[in-house]
Amino acid sequence: KMSKSKGNFYTLRDLLAKNVDPYALRFLLLSTHYRKMLNFTFEALEGASSSLKRINDFLYELKNRPFEEGENKDISRLVKETNQKFIAGLGDDLNISVALRALFEMIRKANILISQGKVYSKDGEKLISSILSLDSVLAVLPREEEEALSSKLMKKIEEREKARTDKNYELADQMRKELLKQGIVLEDTKDGVRWKVVKGKE
Structure with a gap:
């Protein structure tokens, strides 16, 4: 109870x-x-x-x-x-x-x-x-409009993906945390990175 x-x-x-x-x-x-x-x-x-x-x-x-x-x-x-x-x-x-x-x-x-x-x-x-x-x-x-990201955030996701590809894991992890603070959750897959917007994050 x-x-x-x-x-x-x-x-x-x-x-x-x-x-x-x-x-x-x-x-x-x-x-x-x-x-x-x-x-x-x-x-x-x-x-x-x-x-x-x-x-x-x-x-x-x-x-x-x-x-x-x-x-x-x-x-x-x-x-x-x-x-x-x-x-x-x-x-x-x-x-x-x-x-x-x-x-x-x-x-x-x-x-x-x-x-x-x-x-x-x-x-x-x-x-x-x-x-x-x-x-x-x-x-x-998530609605399509909720998933729309600014070009600035998209660029950051791309930069983070490049850091991961270059095996700069420390930088990639740091950028993942920064994006999470902005409400962007990343998921690394064999086909590349996926992302979604999550409400309620600061």
């Missing part, structure tokens, strides 16, 4: 001060049915963050992979089926578990088709559109 006297009581302000990702926090809160009590733990928040990362990684893949021209009707059917299940879930007393299951099932199936080379340019566009449409309800992904 959470209580101020036990020292395990957190306000939203407390959590944001701990640099908690507000999108992960929102995902955690909405993933519990409104009729049920949420038992908040940082482990659960970590799980929500992992789920959110799965969605973001999928979107990143769709936006950056050079798909061949064409279209796979299986993707059209998958998107339609997902939208129907998502809406049906929410229509059943806001059964968010069913809605989210439909979303992640689409991601799982689409990833299999991508690995088999059966996803084409038009399919990628449809999948992106579907994810963004579902997120218009969930609101757990």
Whole structure:
């Protein structure tokens, strides 16, 4: 049981001060049915963050992979089926578990088709559109305008990436911390650096 006297009581302000990702926090809160009590733990928040990362990684893949021209009707059917299940879930007393299951099932199936080379340019566009449409309800992904960065910050990210490529890890780490203070979280991957804007950071 959470209580101020036990020292395990957190306000939203407390959590944001701990640099908690507000999108992960929102995902955690909405993933519990409104009729049920949420038992908040940082482990659960970590799980929500992992789920959110799965969605973001999928979107990143769709936006950056050079798909061949064409279209796979299986993707059209998958998107339609997902939208129907998502809406049906929410229509059943806001059964968010069913809605989210439909979303992640689409991601799982689409990833299999991508690995088999059966996803084409038009399919990628449809999948992106579907994810963004579902997120218009969930609101757990950063908006495009929120992700827009000034040329100054973009230059700093590029300079930090160059420092990492040049194996100047001390400078790269220092620049990462500076960017974090400005609300920019970096993720180094084998394909290069990814970044996202995180609210609540100073």
